Amino acid sequence: MTYQQVRSTEDFSRPWVIVRVLPNAQHYPVARFFNRRDAEDHKRVLHRFMPDSEFAIVFDIGVSEDKPEQYSGMLMKTYYKDFLIRTWTPNDREAAAAVIRVALAEYGLSWEPSGADRDVLEVEASYMAVGGEFWVIEQQGQVVGTGAYYPVERGEKAVEIRKMYLSPAVRGKGLGKYLLQELEKAIANRGFLEIWIETASVLKEAVKLYESSGYQPATGVETKRCDRIYLKPIPPITTTKN
Helix, strand or coil: CCCCCCCCCCCCCCCEEEEEECCCCCEEEEEEECCHHHHHHHHHHHHHHCCCCEEEEEECCCCECCECCCCCCCCCEEEECCEEEEECCHHHHHHHHHHHHHHHHHCCCCCCCCCCCHHHHCHHHHCHHHCCEEEEEEECCEEEEEEEEEEECCCCCEEEEEEEEECHHHCCCCHHHHHHHHHHHHHHHCCCCEEEEEECCCCHHHHHHHHHCCCEECCCCCCCCCCEEEEEECCCCCCCCC
């Protein structure tokens, strides 16, 4: 097995990045690779020699000042009570899909792996490669929720929040509101100006959350199982010069 020479972390021609995860949601890049397989091979070697360190692999095509929507390889890691909210990894694919599939069935909505839910099975292409993020919520090592967003071509510098689902046992704890607020912060910090959300009227808790969080009814529903769409403008972040 051969390994590529470690390159500058600014070489965006090598989009797969190994990052070392540090406390307080901090991280720094270790090496870049042309493909994920090489990154996984190198990560295994790092774990062998640094077993107490935590490493992750992200897809990072860089970010420019005039294109803030580009994926910047950010890692999410924060806590709410005893819940961990973190960036999705390929190991979460089945567990995340299961949470969403069960939640949809609970409300009589169909799971569409070849349609509206294909993005859950193809997170790398549907989110990471286009400038979005996909998070999972973990409790005692089990995935109990999801939340995501990606850029959309409507409005001005807009994103759509998607796949906000919680397992029944963790609802009613303020987790949904906290997750939404964290998604909004991440979106605002990246320079987006509008958030769109599609949902179904049968998801009464979700509708109540969105409307109480400042989302206004709009038009243009695109997902067949949804009958509501909301829009929320995000004020641009201003920086003051000393």
